[in-house]
Amino acid sequence: MNTPEPATPQDPRPSPRPPLRALLAHARPHRSVLVLVLVLTLAGSAAGLAQPMVVESALTALMTGHGLDGQLLLMVGLLAVSIGLTWTQALLSERTAEKVVLHVRRGLVHRLIRLRSAELDRVEPGGLTTRVTSDSTLVQHAATSGVIQLLDGGVHLLATIVLMGMTSLPLLGITSGVLIVVGVAMGVVMPRIRRVTTRAQTAVGEIGAALDRALGAARTVKANGGEATETARAVAAAEDACRAGLAGARYHAVIAVLSALVVQASFLAVIGFGGALVATGTLDLAALIAFLLYLFNLGGPVLSLVGGTTSLQQGLGALARIEEVRHMEIETDVDETPARPAGPPPRVTLQDVTFAYPGRDSTLDRVSLTAPAGAVTALVGPSGSGKTTVFSLLQRFYDTGSGRILLDGTDITALSRAEVRRRIAYVEQDTPMLAGTLRENLLYAAPDARDEDVARVLRDTLLDSLVARLPDGLDTQVGARGLALSGGERQRLAIARALLRRPQVLLLDEATAHLDGVSETALRQTVERAAEHCTVLLIAHRLSTVTSAEHMVLLADGRVRDHGRHDELLGRDRLYRDLAATQLTSSGT
Numbered sequence: 001m002n003t004p005e006p007a008t009p010q011d012p013r014p015s016p017r018p019p020l021r022a023l024l025a026h027a028r029p030h031r032s033v034l035v036l037v038l039v040l041t042l043a044g045s046a047a048g049l050a051q052p053m054v055v056e057s058a059l060t061a062l063m064t065g066h067g068l069d070g071q072l073l074l075m076v077g078l079l080a081v082s083i084g085l086t087w088t089q090a091l092l093s094e095r096t097a098e099k100v101v102l103h104v105r106r107g108l109v110h111r112l113i114r115l116r117s118a119e120l121d122r123v124e125p126g127g128l129t130t131r132v133t134s135d136s137t138l139v140q141h142a143a144t145s146g147v148i149q150l151l152d153g154g155v156h157l158l159a160t161i162v163l164m165g166m167t168s169l170p171l172l173g174i175t176s177g178v179l180i181v182v183g184v185a186m187g188v189v190m191p192r193i194r195r196v197t198t199r200a201q202t203a204v205g206e207i208g209a210a211l212d213r214a215l216g217a218a219r220t221v222k223a224n225g226g227e228a229t230e231t232a233r234a235v236a237a238a239e240d241a242c243r244a245g246l247a248g249a250r251y252h253a254v255i256a257v258l259s260a261l262v263v264q265a266s267f268l269a270v271i272g273f274g275g276a277l278v279a280t281g282t283l284d285l286a287a288l289i290a291f292l293l294y295l296f297n298l299g300g301p302v303l304s305l306v307g308g309t310t311s312l313q314q315g316l317g318a319l320a321r322i323e324e325v326r327h328m329e330i331e332t333d334v335d336e337t338p339a340r341p342a343g344p345p346p347r348v349t350l351q352d353v354t355f356a357y358p359g360r361d362s363t364l365d366r367v368s369l370t371a372p373a374g375a376v377t378a379l380v381g382p383s384g385s386g387k388t389t390v391f392s393l394l395q396r397f398y399d400t401g402s403g404r405i406l407l408d409g410t411d412i413t414a415l416s417r418a419e420v421r422r423r424i425a426y427v428e429q430d431t432p433m434l435a436g437t438l439r440e441n442l443l444y445a446a447p448d449a450r451d452e453d454v455a456r457v458l459r460d461t462l463l464d465s466l467v468a469r470l471p472d473g474l475d476t477q478v479g480a481r482g483l484a485l486s487g488g489e490r491q492r493l494a495i496a497r498a499l500l501r502r503p504q505v506l507l508l509d510e511a512t513a514h515l516d517g518v519s520e521t522a523l524r525q526t527v528e529r530a531a532e533h534c535t536v537l538l539i540a541h542r543l544s545t546v547t548s549a550e551h552m553v554l555l556a557d558g559r560v561r562d563h564g565r566h567d568e569l570l571g572r573d574r575l576y577r578d579l580a581a582t583q584l585t586s587s588g589t
């Protein structure tokens with residue numbers, strides 16, 4: 001079985017390959033089966049091609065007064081062989097196609113889930129998911145049936161032409177005139193088909209992106225009456241796909257007409273010219289009939305060639321998009337199983353950290369701060385001052401431009417991302433619940449946690465009384481179709497999940513949603529208890545939750561403006577006083 005494309009730590013970003021090379025690379029592991037399929041296809045075609053020869057000899061036998069037994073048996077035999085071969089090759093090629101697409105999808109899923117944050121910032125997720133769904137299906141067809149159709153069509157066409165020549169060279173001369181005209185016409189149409197199919201695929205990707213955007217922000221869309229705008233966006237993409245599809249249909253119709261034309265025009269020419277040859281005795285009737293049968297066989301390979309080329313072109317377009325993902329940077333060090341962090345909670349230090357989001361001006365400017373071991377440090381500051389960015393760097397979502405981040409004496413870049421994220425737990429501002437039970441939500445990152453550890457974190461996060469009240473306890477369903485938890489409860493559940501992994505450091509981006517007095521007290525107590533086991537860094541959107549923190553860092557415009565305790569900052573910093581004036585009064589403290 002094929003393994004997902006592993007990206008080695010030294011080479012996280014394979015260079016993009018030309019689509020045709022990429023296609024061959026996908027087909028290569030299956031080359032022996034594909035060769036077998038091709039042989040079977042060609043044998044099937046040969047059996048089909050032998051039919052007119054048998055007919056010719058049957059007719060000759062009839063006209064010369066001989067019996068037909070042998071020829072009839074041969075015809076039935078050829079038909080049976082042709083059916084058997086077609087069935088086997090169709091089955092084999094479909095099976096290979098499924099394997100190819102599974103391999104492509106596995107590789108894509110592996111990479112997409114590990115994409116770096118900077119890559120995720122610059123692409124629309126909808127556009128990425130269509131690469132796993134529709135694009136890989138196109139590759140599936142191109143890499144197998146497309147290539148086989150093309151080869152079979154080509155060989156079949158060539159063989160038919162050779163056999164026609166063997167039957168009657170003058171008649172072939174007449175037919176090839178028509179063939180050349182049609183060939184040139186096809187050469188003109190095929191590139192156009194390629195262009196419209198690429199456009200259609202891009203448009204389909206855009207439908208996905210538009211829908212992802214709308215459904216991902218469904219509440220915002222509804223609250224702002226954005227239904228019409230979002231519908232228009234997705235429908236515009238669908239209309240574009242439709243226009244491209246229609247253009248493609250017109251070209252396909254042209255091809256179908258041309259293929260029929262090859263046969264019809266050649267038929268008329270062969271009947272006229274061949275009839276004259278038969279009348280003059282230069283050609284016998286059996287040969288003319290055999291030639292005509294070859295002629296009618298010509299439509300099949302021509303359509304195969306067209307079908308193969310179209311599917312190959314679609315596949316190459318899709319592969320170009322899939323190759324883009326291969327060129328995006330991924331995190332290669334997240335799959336190892338890091339050791340359970342041992343030892344006391346560390347001191348967290350940022351030394352002269354500078355950082356800018358790709359394509360943006362400086363976001364953090366020489367930020368230095370220390371979060372003392374086993375205590376709560378609160379990051380405060382106006383919106384956009386860079387608090388969340390500090391957390392993103394502590395999770396190694398991005399790498400610092402310059403400066404160092406240390407856990408006691410260890411630079412976090414010396415640790416793998418898996419190790420960093422094992423030691424430093426992160427609870428986001430708005431933590432989504434995973435569909436399933438409370439237990440599944442809790443054990444998400446620590447499936448082997450012991451019952452007593454679960455009971456401990458439930459106590460520490462003050463969720464034990466809530467769980468005790470539920471008839472199904474931890475087996476209660478949560479999420480869209482189950483128990484709805486309040487913002488405060490959801491965040492404490494997320495803290496419980498994080499604590500179950502026994503991290504050394506807890507990063508908590510306090511929920512901005514208004515918490516009532518009870519929830520706020522519960523959160524404060526949770527944080528205090530968490531600090532008994534780990535170093536806590538807390539982004540405080542309401543100063544009321546952190547006025548008692550031992551250490552506060554005030555960020556403004558990406559710089560550390562001041563640090564100290566609440567009363568110290570209140571006494572000496574104007575910005576902090578302003579923040580306190582708004583945030584402490586608005587929360588009613």
Ligand SMILES: Nc1ncnc2c1ncn2[C@@H]1O[C@H](COP(=O)(O)OP(=O)(O)OP(=O)(O)O)[C@@H](O)[C@H]1O
Nearest residue numbers: 121357360363381382383384385386387388389390
């Ligand atoms: N992924 C991103 N790409 C580009 N710029 C970003 C990204 N995330 C944040 N920024 C910018 O970086 C600056 C700091 O943002 P950050 O989220 O760290 O601030 P914050 O102090 O956490 O704000 P808030 O309190 O509103 O959450 C802002 O100007 C923001 O627009």
